[in-house]
Amino acid sequence: GDSKQFVDRLAAYAAEKLGVKFLFGTTVEGLDIEGDHVRAVMTSAGPVAGDAVVISMGPESGLLGRRYGIDLPVYPVKGYTATIPLEDESKGPTMGGADEDRLIGYSRLGNRLRMSSTAEFTGFDRTFKPADFKTIISTGKDLFPGAFDEKKAVFWAGLRPMMPNSVPVIGQARYKNLYLDTGHGHVGWTMACGSGKILADLVSGRKPEIDPQGLVYGG
Ligand SMILES: Cc1cc2nc3c(=O)[nH]c(=O)nc-3n(C[C@H](O)[C@H](O)[C@H](O)COP(=O)(O)OP(=O)(O)OC[C@H]3O[C@@H](n4cnc5c(N)ncnc54)[C@H](O)[C@@H]3O)c2cc1C
Structure with a gap:
């Protein structure tokens, strides 16, 4: 498959049909933490607040996570x-x-x-x-x-x-509304849709349709 064509069309569909807003060309600079939750993501375009924050930055995920006390060896x-x-x-x-x-x-x-x-x-x-x-x-x-x-x-x-054990990390981490979806190594595109499904279920408080045993951070 053509992963570029896949993500381009998925993004277009998400923007058009689901109202998803993409901030392309924007750099994540850090997290604004208050107590047990993330208040906003600090970006080059200013702070972006949200109910839930997902770290999904490829190999850079570990760099950001470790700054906030998450032991993420990606x-x-x-x-x-x-x-x-x-x-x-x-x-x-x-x-x-x-x-x-x-x-x-x-x-x-x-x-x-x-x-x-x-x-x-x-x-x-x-x-x-x-x-x-x-x-x-x-x-x-x-x-x-x-x-x-x-x-x-x-x-x-x-x-x-x-990841050292080649198992991706999907789930909540350290702060109440902070999630990880990363570490998919050499098969990240293959696993992307299933991982997204697990994560969407977890963020929404539903029992994941796909059993996340062994994938959830710290679980
Ligand atoms: C040569 C090669 C061949 C591969 N072949 C396959 C294959 O055949 N099948 C398969 O399933 N997988 C394959 N993969 C693996 C696949 O590409 C990865 O597993 C997948 O891209 C991981 O997806 P991701 O979204 O977690 O990370 P990425 O695709 O790395 O995406 C992370 C995104 O975060 C962005 N980002 C990082 N830091 C910041 C920041 N500070 N601010 C804002 N944005 C940031 C990056 O720009 C990037 O767009 C291959 C990889 C390589 C290198």
């Missing part, structure tokens, strides 16, 4: 993707898969091929250079000869929000 693990238009669609894969020797995953996004790999510990550095994609490209050429022109590749690097 850490960044860097990975790379190359996305290339298929010159000859019949030579590309028809379904996703992996080269298990070279640890390269691949999937078909319409008429594009996306290949991903690597788990690097480089802190919060999101930079990349062409040499980082050598193995991805050579593996793609071996697996799908003649399918693409490597000069058209679009490169990207991102940070997976890993």
Whole structure:
């Protein structure tokens, strides 16, 4: 699947049908805490008050959480993707898969091929250079000869929000109205909808439809 297309359309749907307001390009700078609850989120656009606050900032979640006494050991693990238009669609894969020797995953996004790999510990550095994609490209050429022109590749690097035990953290933490939904590591998109469902149930005071045993912070 195309995760970018998914979130773009989900955001458009949420804004249009549910009245959700997104503050894009706004940085969270801290939390305004009063007693046992969070009064507001302090942002570059000013304070944003709310009934409930969810920390869901990818690998940066741990940095914010630890400032407020939450022992959240989320850490960044860097990975790379190359996305290339298929010159000859019949030579590309028809379904996703992996080269298990070279640890390269691949999937078909319409008429594009996306290949991903690597788990690097480089802190919060999101930079990349062409040499980082050598193995991805050579593996793609071996697996799908003649399918693409490597000069058209679009490169990207991102940070997976890993937990030491690979189990995400979903639930209330430390303050009455503060929640966590983070730490999904290398399968965060796959788990996003289920995690959101659990969190929505918890925030709304409902018994979660999906059993959250082992996922709730401190539980
Ligand atoms: C190379 C690679 C390949 C992957 N492949 C897959 C895959 O095939 N399937 C899959 O399910 N998952 C995959 N993942 C993992 C997936 O991308 C993550 O698990 C997922 O993105 C985590 O979602 P998240 O919303 O928790 O965090 P993120 O996607 O990291 O989102 C966090 C957001 O918080 C924002 N943010 C951080 N700090 C602040 C701040 N101070 N103020 C405001 N905003 C802030 C960030 O800008 C970002 O938009 C892959 C990851 C990588 C790197």
